[in-house]
Amino acid sequence: MKPLDALKFDAAGLIPVIIQDHASGQVLVQAFMNREALERSISTGKIHTYSRSRGRIALKGEVSGHFQHIREVYTDCDCDVVLFRVAQEGAACHEGYFSCFFRRLDANTADWQTIAEKVFDPEKVYRK
Numbered sequence: 001m002k003p004l005d006a007l008k009f010d011a012a013g014l015i016p017v018i019i020q021d022h023a024s025g026q027v028l029v030q031a032f033m034n035r036e037a038l039e040r041s042i043s044t045g046k047i048h049t050y051s052r053s054r055g056r057i058a059l060k061g062e063v064s065g066h067f068q069h070i071r072e073v074y075t076d077c078d079c080d081v082v083l084f085r086v087a088q089e090g091a092a093c094h095e096g097y098f099s100c101f102f103r104r105l106d107a108n109t110a111d112w113q114t115i116a117e118k119v120f121d122p123e124k125v126y127r128k
Contacts, residue, residue: 028092066090
Protein backbone atom coordinates (compact mmCIF):
# COMPACT_ATOMS: atom_id res chain seq x y z
CA MET A 1 0.00 0.00 0.00
CA LYS A 2 1.23 3.50 -0.84
CA PRO A 3 1.35 5.97 2.09
CA LEU A 4 -1.34 8.21 0.54
CA ASP A 5 -3.72 5.25 0.30
CA ALA A 6 -4.06 5.33 4.10
CA LEU A 7 -5.53 8.85 4.00
CA LYS A 8 -9.28 9.40 4.22
CA PHE A 9 -10.51 11.97 1.72
CA ASP A 10 -14.07 13.32 2.10
CA ALA A 11 -16.97 12.72 -0.31
CA ALA A 12 -15.71 15.59 -2.50
CA GLY A 13 -12.26 13.98 -2.69
CA LEU A 14 -10.66 16.54 -0.37
CA ILE A 15 -8.68 16.35 2.84
CA PRO A 16 -8.07 19.28 5.22
CA VAL A 17 -4.44 20.27 5.67
CA ILE A 18 -2.73 22.36 8.30
CA ILE A 19 0.42 24.17 7.28
CA GLN A 20 2.79 25.05 10.11
CA ASP A 21 6.07 26.96 10.16
CA HIS A 22 8.86 24.45 10.78
CA ALA A 23 11.07 26.93 12.66
CA SER A 24 8.54 28.57 15.01
CA GLY A 25 5.68 26.05 15.14
CA GLN A 26 3.23 28.82 14.23
CA VAL A 27 0.16 27.66 12.29
CA LEU A 28 0.22 29.44 8.93
CA VAL A 29 -2.74 28.16 6.91
CA GLN A 30 -5.61 25.70 6.96
CA ALA A 31 -6.46 24.59 3.44
CA PHE A 32 -7.66 21.61 1.43
CA MET A 33 -5.96 19.23 -0.98
CA ASN A 34 -7.26 16.64 -3.36
CA ARG A 35 -5.11 13.60 -4.08
CA GLU A 36 -3.42 15.27 -7.06
CA ALA A 37 -2.49 18.37 -5.02
CA LEU A 38 -1.09 16.11 -2.30
CA GLU A 39 0.92 14.09 -4.82
CA ARG A 40 2.29 17.27 -6.44
CA SER A 41 3.21 18.68 -3.04
CA ILE A 42 5.13 15.58 -2.06
CA SER A 43 6.82 15.13 -5.44
CA THR A 44 7.93 18.79 -5.76
CA GLY A 45 8.55 19.56 -2.08
CA LYS A 46 6.34 22.68 -2.37
CA ILE A 47 2.78 23.10 -1.13
CA HIS A 48 0.00 22.82 -3.70
CA THR A 49 -3.57 23.32 -2.46
CA TYR A 50 -6.96 22.74 -3.99
CA SER A 51 -9.04 25.90 -4.27
CA ARG A 52 -12.66 25.01 -3.67
CA SER A 53 -13.83 28.40 -4.97
CA ARG A 54 -11.79 28.20 -8.19
CA GLY A 55 -12.03 24.44 -8.59
CA ARG A 56 -8.33 24.04 -9.36
CA ILE A 57 -4.96 23.21 -7.87
CA ALA A 58 -2.68 26.13 -7.04
CA LEU A 59 1.01 26.18 -6.15
CA LYS A 60 1.29 28.24 -2.96
CA GLY A 61 3.46 31.21 -3.90
CA GLU A 62 2.98 30.97 -7.68
CA VAL A 63 1.94 34.65 -7.83
CA SER A 64 3.61 36.13 -4.73
CA GLY A 65 6.83 34.13 -4.77
CA HIS A 66 6.13 33.19 -1.14
CA PHE A 67 6.67 29.45 -1.51
CA GLN A 68 6.24 26.89 1.26
CA HIS A 69 9.02 24.29 1.23
CA ILE A 70 7.97 21.03 2.87
CA ARG A 71 10.20 19.80 5.70
CA GLU A 72 7.94 17.18 7.34
CA VAL A 73 4.54 15.58 6.72
CA TYR A 74 2.26 14.07 9.39
CA THR A 75 -1.26 12.70 9.58
CA ASP A 76 -3.52 12.39 12.59
CA CYS A 77 -4.76 9.21 14.31
CA ASP A 78 -7.79 8.97 11.99
CA CYS A 79 -5.77 9.69 8.83
CA ASP A 80 -8.29 12.38 7.85
CA VAL A 81 -6.10 15.49 8.29
CA VAL A 82 -2.57 16.16 7.06
CA LEU A 83 -0.06 18.43 8.79
CA PHE A 84 2.78 19.95 6.79
CA ARG A 85 5.73 21.59 8.53
CA VAL A 86 7.28 24.01 6.06
CA ALA A 87 10.01 26.59 5.57
CA GLN A 88 8.00 29.67 4.64
CA GLU A 89 9.35 32.22 2.17
CA GLY A 90 7.96 35.69 2.81
CA ALA A 91 4.44 35.37 4.19
CA ALA A 92 1.70 32.75 3.99
CA CYS A 93 -1.39 34.96 4.04
CA HIS A 94 -2.72 36.66 0.90
CA GLU A 95 -3.68 39.63 3.11
CA GLY A 96 0.00 40.31 3.78
CA TYR A 97 0.51 38.64 7.15
CA PHE A 98 3.02 35.91 7.96
CA SER A 99 0.17 33.65 9.12
CA CYS A 100 -3.49 33.57 8.09
CA PHE A 101 -4.23 33.42 11.83
CA PHE A 102 -3.58 37.08 12.60
CA ARG A 103 -6.88 37.80 14.38
CA ARG A 104 -7.59 36.87 18.00
CA LEU A 105 -10.91 37.14 19.81
CA ASP A 106 -10.66 39.68 22.63
CA ALA A 107 -12.65 38.25 25.55
CA ASN A 108 -13.25 41.72 27.01
CA THR A 109 -14.69 43.33 23.88
CA ALA A 110 -15.93 40.20 22.04
CA ASP A 111 -14.29 41.63 18.91
CA TRP A 112 -11.57 40.27 16.66
CA GLN A 113 -8.27 42.06 17.20
CA THR A 114 -5.44 42.13 14.67
CA ILE A 115 -2.39 40.87 16.55
CA ALA A 116 0.29 40.91 13.83
CA GLU A 117 1.96 43.34 11.47
CA LYS A 118 1.79 42.95 7.71
CA VAL A 119 4.90 41.52 6.09
CA PHE A 120 4.03 42.79 2.60
CA ASP A 121 1.49 44.97 0.78
CA PRO A 122 -0.97 42.73 -1.09
CA GLU A 123 -1.80 45.54 -3.55
CA LYS A 124 1.78 45.53 -4.79
CA VAL A 125 2.00 41.74 -5.03
CA TYR A 126 -1.41 40.79 -6.40
CA ARG A 127 -2.34 43.80 -8.54
CA LYS A 128 -3.84 42.71 -11.83
